[in-house]
Structure formats: structure tokens, C-alpha cells
Amino acid sequence: MSNKIDHKAHGERTIPVHLLSGFLGSGKTTLLNRVIDHYRMADVKAAVVMNEIGEVNLDGQVIGGDVPMAEMLSGCICCSMSGDLAIELKKLVDDHRPEVILIEATGAANPMEIIDAVTETSMYERIELRSIVTVVDGPELLARSRRGGRTFKLMQEQIRCATDLVVNKADRLEAEELIEVQQLVRELNAYAPLTATIKCVTDLSMFDADGGMPASRSHDGHICGASCAHDHGTEDKAGIGGSASTAEKAAHVHDEACGHDHGACSHGHGEEAHGDSSEGHVHASHAHVMALTHYLEAPVDSHAFEAFVKGLPDNVYRAKGIVTLKETGSRFLFQFAYRELELIRITPQGDVKDVAVFIGEHFDRQSVLNQLERL
Numbered sequence: 087m088s089n090k091i092d093h094k095a096h097g098e099r100t101i102p103v104h105l106l107s108g109f110l111g112s113g114k115t116t117l118l119n120r121v122i123d124h125y126r127m128a129d130v131k132a133a134v135v136m137n138e139i140g141e142v143n144l145d146g147q148v149i150g151g152d153v154p155m156a157e158m159l160s161g162c163i164c165c166s167m168s169g170d171l172a173i174e175l176k177k178l179v180d181d182h183r184p185e186v187i188l189i190e191a192t193g194a195a196n197p198m199e200i201i202d203a204v205t206e207t208s209m210y211e212r213i214e215l216r217s218i219v220t221v222v223d224g225p226e227l228l229a230r231s232r233r234g235g236r237t238f239k240l241m242q243e244q245i246r247c248a249t250d251l252v253v254n255k256a257d258r259l260e261a262e263e264l265i266e267v268q269q270l271v272r273e274l275n276a277y278a279p280l281t282a283t284i285k286c287v288t289d290l291s292m293f294d295a296d297g298g299m300p301a302s303r304s305h306d307g308h309i310c311g312a313s314c315a316h317d318h319g320t321e322d323k324a325g326i327g328g329s330a331s332t333a334e335k336a337a338h339v340h341d342e343a344c345g346h347d348h349g350a351c352s353h354g355h356g357e358e359a360h361g362d363s364s365e366g367h368v369h370a371s372h373a374h375v376m377a378l379t380h381y382l383e384a385p386v387d388s389h390a391f392e393a394f395v396k397g398l399p400d401n402v403y404r405a406k407g408i409v410t411l412k413e414t415g416s417r418f419l420f421q422f423a424y425r426e427l428e429l430i431r432i433t434p435q436g437d438v439k440d441v442a443v444f445i446g447e448h449f450d451r452q453s454v455l456n457q458l459e460r461l
């Protein structure tokens with residue numbers, strides 16, 4: 087990790103913006119927490135935009151109160167809320183003058199849409215999209231690559247659009263599977279530095295001032311991913327399991343003037359991005375993802391709760407929330423991603439209710455609600 091974080095260097099600074107992308111449960115918040123600690127240690131004032139499909143911001147609970155945060159709930163900033171993102175960014179800049187902004191997108195977001203909103207804001211605030219870091223859920227990508235489908239397509243889009251790639255959950259992959267996942271990712275995006283991690287422990291230099299590639303240093307002023315047809319002027323320095331230096335990256339900022347083919351990056355740039363072209367827009371790529379938010383009225387029995395979560399149907403691939411356990415009266419943040427349940431004891435800040443959020447594809451909401459009632 088570079089010790090030099092030079093976001094304060096200039097009087098009239100441009101505020102770098104880093105976008106954390108990646109499918110539901112891949113480890114974005116895990117990475118976000120690491121990056122925030124990284125900035126804290128370097129005395130860099132960071133601000134965060136957190137976007138959740140559900141009605142509550144649970145991930146924000148684990149981020150300290152010292153970090154200015156804009157919460158964008160009940161929608162996805164890549165589509166229904168992209169206009170709001172520009173407003174929130176402006177507000178954060180005006181109210182807090184942060185030295186760096188981190189945006190955690192929902193796992194269902196297509197980064198290209200967010201790029202448009204950030205670059206739009208750049209027109210009236212001195213902010214600059216510096217990197218798109220996509221956290222890849224290694225085991226999930228592997229599983230979905232074997233069966234295809236819309237979610238796999240969305241994951242591919244998130245990988246293609248990245249300027250940095252973190253292949254996470256390496257602990258849940260055999261050595262040869264990890265190689266297979268990295269090859270898969272490399273085929274989709276040959277340019278972004280790639281690193282394999284457990285719990286997103288990685289070099290964080292892409293978040294430093296000299297990390298990412300400011301537009302002034304990029305060769306043509308575009309951010310895009312592997313689908314770029316033109317020569318990026320860089321080789322695949324990362325290789326399997328390696329991480330190329332950020333200075334070697336060819337990050338470019340996407341803008342309206344973009345003339346070359348972005349292939350599958352996003353709508354309007356290529357025809358094959360998603361099979362849902364009948365809807366005429368990229369948003370269809372995750373329109374199949376739905377969320378259910380339910381507030382719990384009473385403490386739950388820990389065993390019954392664990393059995394309920396583990397018995398959720400396969401098409402609920404993400405659940406999270408805050409519960410009070412009957413046995414101890416303590417409150418816990420629960421995380422359920424791809425059949426793994428994690429409980430972390432927390433002391434919520436402010437008036438936070440017990441709540442459970444479920445995210446998945448076309449699951450039976452009523453059945454989940456009935457089971458919750460019985461808890």
C-alpha cells in the first residue's frame with residue numbers, strides 16, 4: 087500500500103470519486119470499510135454515497151459516524167435514482183468539502199449508468215471519477231458462468247466496466263477454481279489490474295491520489311472496460327493472481343463524446359450487452375432483481391432464525407438485517423450471502439429498528455413473510 091495519499095496537494099482540488107461495483111454480496115462493503123480505514127490512517131477526509139435497493143441502509147451501520155454519508159435507498163442509482171446521485175454528490179461536496187468520495191453501488195447496478203451521473207456532476211462541481219473497482223464474488227461467478235442467465239450477464243458487465251478488479255472470496259475456491267475464475271475475468275477485461283483476495287485484503291493504492299488515472303493523464307479521456315476496441319497502450323501486466331501498478335493502468339473516463347465501440351459495457355454502446363433489449367435499455371439487465379424489506383416487531387429465537395435464513399429458497403441470494411436475539415437481548419447485524427450466514431454484534435446508532443431485507447430473483451414474497459411471522 088502506498089503511504090502517499092496526496093488528496094490535499096492543491097488549493098483548488100478536484101475531488102476524486104471512486105465507484106465500488108460488484109454483484110450482491112460480493113464484498114463491496116467489506117472493501118469500503120477497509121478503504122475508509124485507509125483514509126482515516128492517512129488523515130484524508132472521505133465521504134460516502136451508499137445505495138441500497140431496500141429501504142434501509144444496514145451497511146451504513148458499520149461505518150463510523152465521522153464519515154459524511156449520503157444514503158440513497160429503495161432504488162438503484164444506475165437507473166431510477168441516477169438524477170438523485172448528481173444531487174447527492176453536489177450536496178456532499180457543498181456541505182462537507184470531502185477530499186475523496188466513495189460510492190458503493192447496489193449489487194444490481196450497472197456501473198456505466200453511474201458513470202454518466204458522476205460525469206454529469208463533474209460539469210458543475212470539481213469532482214472526477216477516478217476508478218471503478220469491481221469486486222467479483224469468485225465462487226458465485228464460477229457457478230453462474232456454468233449456467234448463464236441474466237445475473238451472469240450483469241456480472242459480466244460489472245467486470246467489463248472496471249478499472250480495477252478484486253476477485254474476492256478466494257477462501258471458498260480450490261486453487262484450480264481460482265485460476266479458472268481469474269481466467270474468466272481476464273477474458274472479460276484484459277486491462278484492469280486484477281487481484282485475488284480473501285475479505286478484500288489487498289493493496290489499496292488505487293484509492294490514493296496517484297492511483298487511478300486522472301483524465302489529464304489518461305491517453306484519451308475515457309473510462310471503460312475491456313470492451314474498448316482501441317489500443318489501451320498497456321499490456322496485461324497483472325497476469326493471473328498478480329496486480330499491476332496503478333500507473334500502468336489505462337483507465338479512461340467515459341463521456342458523451344465517446345466514439346469508439348464499448349461493446350457490452352452498456353446500453354447504446356453495443357447491441358449484445360443483455361438479452362433484454364426488448365425493453366430497449368440496459369436497466370432491464372437487472373430488472374429481475376427484487377427486494378423485500380420487513381420490520382421485525384419482536385426479538386427472535388437464534389436457532390429458529392438461523393434455520394429460517396438457511397432454509398430460504400435458492401432464488402433469495404442475499405439477505406441482511408438487524409435482529410434482537412431473544413436469548414440475550416443483544417442486537418446483531420446479519421449477513422446472508424450465497425448460503426453463508428454471518429452474525430455480528432452491533433450497537434446501532436440512533437433509532438434503528440429490527441429489520442430484514444431479502445434480495446433475489448422472482449421469489450415468493452408471501453412465503454418469506456409468512457415464515458417471518460412465525461418466528
Ligand SMILES: Nc1nc2c(ncn2[C@@H]2O[C@H](COP(=O)(O)OP(=O)(O)OP(=O)(O)O)[C@@H](O)[C@H]2O)c(=O)[nH]1
Pocket residue numbers: 108109110111112113114115116117145192193254255256257258283284285286404421422423427428
Ligand atoms: N467466505 C468469505 N466471505 C466473505 C468474504 N468477503 C466478504 N465476505 C462476507 O460476505 C458477506 C457479504 O459481504 P459485503 O461486504 O456486505 O458484500 P456487499 O457486496 O457489500 O453486499 P451488498 O451490499 O448486499 O451488495 C458478508 O457476510 C461478508 O463478511 C470472503 O473473502 N470470503
